[in-house]
Amino acid sequence: MTDAKTTGRCPVSHGGNTSTGNHPTKWWPESLNLDILRQHGAPTNPMSPDYNHKEAVKSLNFQGVWDDVKALLTDSQPWWPADWGHYGGLMIRLSWHAAGSYRLADGRGGAGTGNIRFEPLNSWPDNASLDKACRLLWPIKKKYGNALSWADLTALAGTVAYESMGLKVFGFGFGREDVYAPEIDINWGGDSEILGETDGRVADLNDANTMDEGVAASHLGLIYVNPEGVNGNPDPALTAKYVRTTFARMAMNDEETAALTVGGHTVGKAHGAMAADNIGKEPSIGRMEDAGLGWHNPDAKGKANQHFTSGIEGAWTSNPTQWDDGYLKLLFEYEWELKKSPAGAWQWEPVDIKEEHKVPDASDPDIKHNPIMTDADMAMKVDPIYNKICQKFKDDHEYFSEVFARAWFKLTHRDMGPKDNYIGPFVPQEDLIWQDPIPAGNSDYDIAAAKKDIKNCGLSLADMVATAWDSARTYRGSDKRGGANGARIRLAPQKDWQGNEPERLAKVLSKLEPIAKKHNASVADIIVLAGNVGIEQAIEKAGKSVKVPFTPGRGDATDEMTDAESFDVLEPKSDGFRNWHHSDRQSKPEILMLDRAQLLGLTIAEMVVLVGGLRVLGTTYGGSKLGVFTDNEGVLSTDFFENLTDMGLSWHAMEDGSYELRERDSGSIKYFATSADLVFGSNAALRTYVEHYAQDDNKDKFINDFVAAWCKVMDADRFDVK
Structure with missing residues (x-):
């Protein structure tokens, strides 16, 4: 297998999410799949055309939402009873896993759109039973309506939970806006199966840095790493390498990573008290009578201690509903040995633990259990860098709490962009460098x-x-x-x-x-x-x-x-809009152009009109003539489209991968092109847009559409005026 760092894997899911059923890519997998751009224009959003979410959020009763979430945490429901009568651990896991799918490489994933409600995230094994957390939150969402997005609510729930258990939180910003359909633009990896071997994303198992550059988890179906160990094989030293890589790929340094690991497991528990074979299917293929919920457990009998999540069973601390220093004290005080949970999962348990350090049962306080650690927890002890950081945390709980609170805020807000997008009274005043701060500019000049x-x-x-x-x-x-x-x-x-x-x-x-x-x-x-x-x-x-x-x-x-x-x-490695493609990129330039267009928020029509206009303006990289299908360079004309549809010209592939457009009658070379040009004439869907702008009656429309698309790109980041 080649080094994943140099493969240039396509950053978008080219047919991967839609190649089943009767989608054309089922039969023609090499055809250009435009679905990632159709999402921008698809009528999936039920809101009225004049609905402004940012304005709606400003009217929200922010303290009321906070208080309602806090009250919910200790209002245990019989259909899904809370561990120790407190939903804090569940809600923290919901917020964590909603935000934790973010990856720095392309900015996709994360909590910012509420996409954890949809496949594939809602059915990943790592997200088992988080569907229940969303159902528990539904009355609050129902009460506050449109102004409270699912994205905000799922991110907020964990923050309120931490505060309710004793952490001084750093703050919270509202303002995330929901999507209403699965985000088909995200490539979650090329693995052959969910939670399979690392064959689809890691070149060298012993080198976590050879994990595919476009992903941020060690396996498909996980948020970060397998809690049992890489490929399910316990090895804390190796797991530490994957922890470091996966957290770095979402912009976390070693201290933030250690803080999140420790703080994430300071409260709550993992669930795997019964054989995994008894648990039903995930929501995407669950039974109709389960009403969209997954992982049906016929033996639960209304007991919190019979819930099922990861298959690992147990809590990490002696007081799982309190923010304290118990995690690190237990981790470093005891030696730990490998055991199997009732569900058959590998976990670490302490040797010769004192009775007072045992954990009360989630349903029956008279029953005590050993605390547990995952392979990622043991990595904090085994890895020398993490060990040093955690020792400092152990000796200074106040310092640890502050580092964690800031890291948690970063985790849950990393994909919101600049502070102009943060709304509400809980937004911290401090400017953080990861928010890419920009000072206000002057607008009063001639x-x-x-x-x-x-x-x-x-x-x-x-x-x-x-x-x-x-x-x-x-x-x-x-x-x-x-x-x-x-x-x-x-x-x-x-x-x-x-x-x-x-x-x-x-x-x-x-x-x-x-x-x-x-x-x-x-x-x-x-x-x-x-x-x-x-x-x-x-x-x-x-x-x-x-x-x-x-x-x-x-x-x-x-x-x-x-x-x-x-x-x-x-850094762009390819830009189809300026007809530039780095020589070491193996993905086709037209596919990377789709990725760029999607990230810019463009529709198919906007992509087409921008490419056609930028070509005739002569903005190609290095002043090249590739794709400049005009004899009047610098004139905003429809020449690009007219020449693509001119049957008086024939296309010819050259050995260097470029193309020539020749006059059929004389054979003389008229223009030069790349595949990022000719795809607009060869792809049936794109050609319909090209023909639209090539029509004699659409010359003025082309100019107006180009200007509108141009302004959309220039103003895409003007959150200060939106």
């Missing part, structure tokens, strides 16, 4: 005068448009990072990215930065405004007059506000 200076600064139309695009294209709707706001394109690492053409970028910035200073505007604003100026010039050359809308007020980030290392994952 835009017309700035545009005049931009026109006269000596930059080409293509340079202005390409730089604005490069600045904005980093935006990821998945976790709301990147974008033009902040002008981080002028800072490390972005200023040195190959895809940003550093020499050309430096030349452009040397012209635009003095203009920004002169007009007391941000460089971020002037970069976008320059792109708009270039587009307006191209429209004028087409004989039309259309102004590109512009909203000032972007700010300029500084190096001190920028976690340069965490921005490395935003």
Whole structure:
């Protein structure tokens, strides 16, 4: 098997989630699957077209929601009784597993959309019985309605639970907005089966860093690592390596990782008190009479101690409903040995434990059990780095509590983007570097005068448009990072990215930065405004007059506000919009273009119109003529579409992977292309859009649609005005 770090695995699920049934990819698996873009335009959202979730959230009774969740925690229900009469552990696990699917690589996953309600997450073995937590929360969701999203509620539940058990929490921000269908754009890995061997994602079992670059869990169906050990084989030292890798892939350092592991298991318990064979199927294939709930247990008999989750059975501390230092005291005071749970799962139990350190039964306090540890818990003791951190935590519980509270806040808010998206009275005032802070920008300057200076600064139309695009294209709707706001394109690492053409970028910035200073505007604003100026010039050359809308007020980030290392994952390795594809990428450029379009929040039509427009504007990488299907470069015309549909031209594949468009009559070469160009004419679905814009009656519509799509990308990260 090749090293997973160099395979360039496709970041989107190309047919993987939809290749069953009668989807065309069942028969033609190599056909381009556009479903990840159709989700943006699909009528799945039941809200009215004028519904504004951000405004709705502001009307929420925030303290009322908090208090209702807190009251629910100790209101044990007979259909799913609480462990020790407290749902805290269950709700913490819900919040943790909702947020824990986040991965830094593409920003997908996480708690930000409420996607844990849908397949595949709601049916993963690692999420067993979290469906009950959502049902317990339903009365609160029902009471507060649209303003309280499932995404907010599932993230909030664990935070309230921690506070109720004694932790001083760091805060909470409302504002997440729900999706109403499974997110088909997420590739959870190429494993052949859920919780199977690591054949689909790890090249070298002993090297966790060879795990597929696009995923953040060691196995399909897990949030992080297998609690029994890698591939179900206990080995804390090896598990430690996978813990470090999986947590790093969601932007956690060693101290945060240790704190989350310790704090996550300071309360609650795992469930596996009966044979796993007696447990029913997951929700996606459960019985009709189970009303959408999974893992039916016919022997539960209304007892909390008969619940089933991971198959591991037991609590980690002697007081599982209290925030205390019991976890670390037990971990380091005792030697631990391997045992099997009643469900047959590997777990660690203490040798010769004192009676006072045993754990009361979840249903009958007169019964006592041994505490347990998972392989990941033992990793905190065995790994020298984690051991050192945990020893410090053990000696200073107050310090540990603060580190954990901050790490928990980061875990549950990492995919919300800048603080402009945080709503409510519990939002911490402190700016955190992982929130990618951007200072407020000035919006009170003479835009017309700035545009005049931009026109006269000596930059080409293509340079202005390409730089604005490069600045904005980093935006990821998945976790709301990147974008033009902040002008981080002028800072490390972005200023040195190959895809940003550093020499050309430096030349452009040397012209635009003095203009920004002169007009007391941000460089971020002037970069976008320059792109708009270039587009307006191209429209004028087409004989039309259309102004590109512009909203000032972007700010300029500084190096001190920028976690340069965490921005490395935003570096484009391919950009079909500018017809650039890094030579070592094995995925097809058109597939990576779909990924970029989806992260930018584009529909199919918006992707098509942007590609067609950017091609004729001459913004291709390095000034290449690939895909520039026009004899009037710099004019915003429909030439790209007209030439793709011109049967007077024939397409010819070349040995280097490029293509030539030749005149059928003479055989002379007319244009050069890549597969990211010709896919718009060869794919049946894309061709319908190309033909639409190639029509004689849609020339004006094309310009208007291009401007609208352009502004959507430029303003994607303007949460300060949305």
